[in-house]
Amino acid sequence: MNAVNLAEHMHTLGLQAREASARMASASAAARSGVLRGLAALLRANVQALQADNAKDLERATAAGLAAPMVDRLKLTPKTIETLAVGCEQLATMPDIIGDVVGLKQQPSGIRVGQMRVPIGVFGMVYESRPNVTIEAASLSIKSGNACILRGGSEAIESNKALARLVQQALAGGGLPAEAVQLVQTTDREAVGHLIAMPEYVDVIIPRGGKGLIERISRDAKVPVIKHLDGNCHVYVDDPCDLEMAVRVTDNAKTQKYSPCNAIEGLLVARSVAGAFLPRIGEVFSAKGVEMRCDPEAWEILRHVPDANLKEATEQDWFEEYLAPIISIKVVAGIDEAIAHINRYSSHHTDAILTRDHVHAQRFLREVDSASVMVNASPRFADGFEFGLGAEIGISTDKFHARGPVGIEGLTSLKWIVLGNGEVRS
Amino acid sequence: MNAVNLAEHMHTLGLQAREASARMASASAAARSGVLRGLAALLRANVQALQADNAKDLERATAAGLAAPMVDRLKLTPKTIETLAVGCEQLATMPDIIGDVVGLKQQPSGIRVGQMRVPIGVFGMVYESRPNVTIEAASLSIKSGNACILRGGSEAIESNKALARLVQQALAGGGLPAEAVQLVQTTDREAVGHLIAMPEYVDVIIPRGGKGLIERISRDAKVPVIKHLDGNCHVYVDDPCDLEMAVRVTDNAKTQKYSPCNAIEGLLVARSVAGAFLPRIGEVFSAKGVEMRCDPEAWEILRHVPDANLKEATEQDWFEEYLAPIISIKVVAGIDEAIAHINRYSSHHTDAILTRDHVHAQRFLREVDSASVMVNASPRFADGFEFGLGAEIGISTDKFHARGPVGIEGLTSLKWIVLGNGEVRS
Structure with a gap:
């Protein structure tokens, strides 16, 4: 596609999405659930066809020398396709939140004022390789009454096209x-530039991928x-703690x-329990080959652990997202220093305190400025499904x-509604 | 201030705000309410001093030939100062929402997951002339547990400085x-450029003022x-309608x-009631000197109203925010055309249907894509106080x-909290 055609293609997608979004917003919950069930059926009926299209992507990827984990x-396997179908069915059975009214209250003037949950309109999704995301995003968009424009990775273009065709078939079949769900039909990189710069057509962009991609889009x-x-x-391991x-x-x-973003990169230990706790976790890490980057106090304790892979932590380590068998370890005076360290160095994603102390637990929940804050639970739980969002x-x-895991609610907004009996402002 | 000093000043404000925000977030509701009551007392005790500082601004404004309404x-009069004091006291007595936990639910894994309302952090406010905004913004910031950096209009700099001093005195007096509330001490225009470009220190910008200012900042x-x-x-006057x-x-x-943003600029009337309704409202508008910009059908009906000031509406009129005694008037086939017209031309601020028809009322509420949507009430009610936000x-x-009137809640975010008993992810 040349530049002019690409711009036209993107504007056509935008205009069509905007128009479709109005119809999606006024569609009944039953109609949207019906489409999701129809999509599940289509996925199951097209396992072989999907795998045939997927094979083209796999061939190209292998020929291009893509690393095995990327391939x-x-x-798309019968199992992954079945998982996608089940996901659509689960979404279909979840309560519909579009049109929910909250907090309708009488005001002194006589009017009643509340808020109604409505779709946000059109979202654009930019993602890499995994074709599953095409169905996950499409089904969430349908459930939440939005329209969306999907831009997947070029490696998965044939798979994505095949999946998107089924989504459109399900939508049309359900009236x-x-x-309401459109896939950008070109792998041209410039398409993303257009998608993120059409405020008249697109209300929000959701990128999923590497940090570079997300920073560029932002x-x-x-x-x-x-x-x-x-x-x-x-x-943070507090004192007292089991x-x-x-x-x-x-x-x-x-x-x-x-590799997940909710795996921890840093361990903080209260000084008074460090002597008892660090050798025990040190043995575990040592057995699993986890490299420990320690502050001097932690080092002093951990150096007695046999075969421990210890390194001296630098200031940069406190900021680091390793996504690897490496962890930074620091001994802190107590809750105050732990909270201060986390608020300074963490990426405000997910942080947990392990404690028996009620006051410390409450302070940690309140004062740690992260999207998910936990007491006595593994940060690995920070996930839409584990949080009960259904998706x-x-x-x-x-x-x-939206903060933390984003489900259906994150794709909606609350508008004000006012019910009166002819009241006027004085 | 030269460019280097200005950059330093703004970064100092930012750094101090960020530090103060952590202390505000962990402060008790009682402490924050105490500061608001202290501020009310200080405002009342300093009416004369405030008026003296305000006089400097007024003199400068008059000397500069500012129009009387602007002056x-x-x-600041004893009455406006008393209104500000009362506002602070009302905020102090309002329920505190910081730390509220909603939707704490047990998940299959055993963890309980909910959301806690917390301050957003630091907001920057850019506003024009009216010094009242200094106190309104400061008190909302204190109530919501945030820190803020205020940048008022240069015309009000002396008044704003005096008011901000009282706010800081109240904060310090309350521990x-x-x-937590800082006023930019210079009228240098470049200060705004810095304020809106410090993501490390400022979480959100709230501009209040003319469209040009807001577009530039956005x-x-x-x-x-x-x-x-x-x-x-x-x-939109529907059929049937009282x-x-x-x-x-x-x-x-x-x-x-x-002049208010929630005054209407457009009137839509269902064809079947136009003949009965338009002459009556036409007489009212005619008596009040309101110019009516009509589509051909409305014109045909309204031309019989004595002394009616009629003009032909152009396409541009449907988009126009007159903020003046001018209104556009269009006859529509019914609810469908009314909703389509509003969604196309309105600014998605506030739109109302006047109707007796329940189905039409529900459709209007659901399908009109505006921040506030009303049934049988005047759009003039779209206001934080009338909506019961308290501010x-x-x-x-x-x-x-945040959509529509923004009160305390709009200055907060919901973070996820997880309460466990040592659960791990499998």
Whole structure:
């Protein structure tokens, strides 16, 4: 596509999305759920066809020498397709929140004032490789009564096109506009530049991918961005604390998986329990080959652990999101220093205190300025499904609008409604 | 101030605000309310001193040949000061929402997940002339546990400095950091450029003023902006409708005051009631000297009204925010055309339907994509106080985060909290 055609294509998508969004917003909950169930059926009926289209992406990826784990992320199997179908069905059965009215209260003037939950309008989604996201985003968009424009990674273009065709078929089959979910049909990089700069058509952009992509989009977008930057998450082991539990949770928080954003990168330990706790977790980390970057106090304790892989922590380590078998460890005086350290160095994603002290627990919940704050639970729980949202379109590290795991609610806004009996302002 | 000094001044304000915000967030509700009551007492004790400082601004304004209404807006009188004091006291007695937890629910994993309302952090406020805004913004900031940096108009600099000194005195007197409310001490225009581009220190910008100011800030800001652009509001007179009520509400919506953003600019009338309704409202408008810009059908009916000031409406009129004794009038086929017209031309601020029809009322509430949508009430009610927010920092015409009148809640965010018993993710 040349520049003129691309601009036209994007504006057409935008205009069609805006028009479709009005029809989606006024569609009944039953109609939207029907489309989701129809989509589940279509996914199941088209497993082979989807795999055939997916094979083209896989071939191209292999030929291009993409690393095996990346090729793996691209793959659509009968199992992943079934998971997507089940996800659509689960969304269909979830309560519908569009049109919910909250807080309708009588005012002194006689009018009754409340707020109604309505779709936000049109969102644009920019994501990389995994074709699953096409269905996850589409189904959330349908459930929340929005329209969306999807821009997937070029590696998955054939898979995404096939999935998007099924979504449009499901929409049309359910009497809703097919343009409510549109896939950008070109892998041209400039398409993203257009998508994020059409405030007349697109209300919010949700990027999912590497930090570079998200920073670039945030910088250039002319509309709000629900963005997820780093996950530099912490566990703070307080005094008093059940150390058995602390070992279990800290281990889970770091080693259950190394790559998710909600895995921890930093461990803080109250000085008075450091001597008892650090050797125990040190043995666990040592056995699993986790490198420990320690402040001098932690080092002094951990150096007695056999085969411990210790390094001296630098100031930069406190800021680091390793996403690897590496953890920074620091001994702190207590709750005050722990909160101060987290608020200074964490990425405001997810941080947990492990404690028996009620006052400390309350202070940590209140004062730690992160999207998810936990007491006696593994930060790995910071996830839309684990939080009961039924779905997740992303995790926001911002404070504005949506914060933390973003589900259906994050794709809606509350407008004011006023019910009167002819009242006038005096 | 030269450029280097200005940059330093702004960064000092930012750094101090960020530090103060952490202390404000952890301050008790009682401490914050105490400061508000202290501020009310200080305002009352300093009426004369405030008037003396205000006199300097008034003199300068008069000498500079500022128009009388503008000079009037600048004026602090014993009455306006008392109103500000009462406002602080009312805020103090309002329920505190910081720390509220909503929706704490048990999840299948065993963890309990909910959301806690917390301050957003630091907001920057950019406003013009009226010094009252200094106290309104400061008191809302204190109530909501935020820190703020205020940048008032240069015409009111002496008044603003005097008011901000009292605010800081009240904060310090109540044991809270004086830097929780800071006034930019220079009238240098470049200061705004710095304020809106310090994401490390400022979480959101709230501009209050003319459209030019708000567009400029929205374009250049590096942080989210709660912005209020036009108020092109509508009343739609439906069929069936109590026409007595319709005349009363339409009159109020247009003529009670012409300048507020929630006064209407457009009147839509269902064809089947146009013949009965338009002559009656036409007489009212004619008597009050309101110019009517009509589509051909409305013209045909209204031309029989004696002394009616009629003009032909152009396409541009449907977009116009007159803020003057001018109204556009259009006859529509019914509810569908009314909703389509409003969604196309209104500024998504406030629109009302006057109707007896329940289905039409529900459709209007649901389908009109505006921040405030009303049934049988005057759009002039779209206001934080009338909506029961207890205060208003602005009105947002955006859908993202805060929509419509913004009170304390708009200055907060919901973070996730998780309470566990040592659960780990499997």
